[in-house]
């Protein structure tokens with residue numbers, strides 16, 4: 355048991371019991387200090403209860419609960435991973451056409467032993483930052499900047515890592531006027547041909563086309579409590595159930611968790627999260643992410659460029675479920 | 681992005697299924713007459729049908745079915761339909777409020793006579809051999825699921841192998857929710873196939889018709905060497921209602937219409953339905969003469 359596992363974490367609805375137990379442990383520890391008494395036995399028992407409750411709760415999360423964890427206010431965001439695992443990060447700005455989209459942060463960095471072009475979607479932590487980042491909803495310039503950086507990476511034979519965390523591309527007038535659909539479409543086409551390894555990781559929300567616009571690669575991973583979906587559960591619920599309140603049912607129907615997406619052949623890997631979710635132990639999550647990226651890049655770098663690009667085509671070509679018969 | 685994608689969505693599904701009545705069938709029970717929703721003229725249905733589903737008075741382009749679209753574009757009797765053996769399944773066993781996706785698929789197949797929302801194959805247009813894929817707006821709003829992605833990818837690969845000009849007619853509410861992320865992946869799959877066709881030197885003409893939205897727009901619809909739109913077609917990524925709700929303001933006049941997109945630089949040509957065949961022939965002769 356280390357300190358971070360008992361970090362002060364704001365509780366989601368289904369975590370009330372966990373939070374209550376956590377509160378009791380904290381109070382007992384304070385009491386022990388204040389009254390100079392030894393409650394270590396009681397504390398040990400309660401901590402064990404806490405761990406087993408956390409394990410039980412998180413092994414039984416419903417898809418909707420996973421969506422809630424993926425949006426947890428303390429879940430690590432792209433910038434946290436940049437701080438934790440991207441050494442010498444040199445941010446590069448702008449699409450060279452119109453502007454610089456703060457919702458997409460990109461630049462050169464070293465992850466573990468690997469030199470990479472890192473392209474991320476960042477939602478922002480507090481209200482001020484969220485507004486600045488447009489809640490992680492990119493506009494066309496973001497996708498065009500991403501592609502510019504990817505082409506630059508290809509030129510210098512630097513592998514590409516993308517971190518996906520967006521509710522979706524921004525649905526605004528300017529975004530449409532400047533062709534957000536065209537920007538995403540061109541990325542899909544061009545990323546399929548990049549002659550360097552591309553690894554894409556959904557770290558929080560994989561919100562439809564806005565996520566896919568930087569998520570075409572050789573290996574696609576989703577963190578254990580992240581989701582990836584064609585539409586938000588709320589959006590799906592409001593269309594099919596005619597009320598956003600059916601979001602839990604819609605989340606279930608959409609089968610949007612990493613585990614299920616891997617079974618469906620939509621993604622390649624699920625990256626394990628610390629007990630109770632990334633927000634309870636960001637540094638362990640950072641470590642897991644770094645391990646995954648380094649291991650995956652090393653294996654991709656061994657392939658011949660021609661095979662790499664052909665295999666990428668084959669893997670994307672194979673996505674989809676249908677029957678074939680006369 | 682998928683706001684507009686199903687019959688349960690904000691678009692009136694009947695506007696896409698019954699040719700041209702724009703959901704007003706109830707007003708005209710005998711179906712012999714229709715009122716043009718644009719100019720209010722009472723029109724004899726047969727005259728409209730013979731006019732390629734265009735209002736003879738105000739030139740409003742009505743929505744057509746996938747079959748009507750193919751018939752309008754190709755030389756009579758030359759369409760060789762392919763890949764019909766690719767059939768939809770229900771990989772997520774998707775159901776909601778007592779309804780099942782598999783039932784919905786069966787109903788759409790029965791209604792349209794199509795297996796899915798894309799009709800594709802080889803054809804001739806004014807004597808020029810082409811690969812043609814037409815989305816069927818009458819089948820689940822022309823939404824893109826696994827079958828649509830697979831059939832389109834195969835059509836693009838066929839065009840690549842045989843070096844045929846490729847024409848894709850778009851009409852779509854976006855990616856199909858009922859297949860979850862599998863539908864989303866079709867955007868990348870079709871775009872990857874188009875990347876190879878592009879590098880091989882093929883001519884790809886995307887024809888955008890009313891409405892072309894969501895994941896369809898953000899993939900193959902926007903990747904044409906030449907992008908043609910029909911007059912006044914709604915073309916966008918997010919649906920207008922989603923945008924209005926997000927920005928909490930009225931949308932500008934003509935927003936997301938073909939003419940608007942052309943002024944913004946995203947559409948090459950706006951072509952009257954009667955002129956499409958000759959326009960396509962001209963483009964083929966410039967770029968890929970036989």
Ligand SMILES: [Zn+2]
Nearest residue numbers: 716719735738
């Ligand atoms: Zn009219």
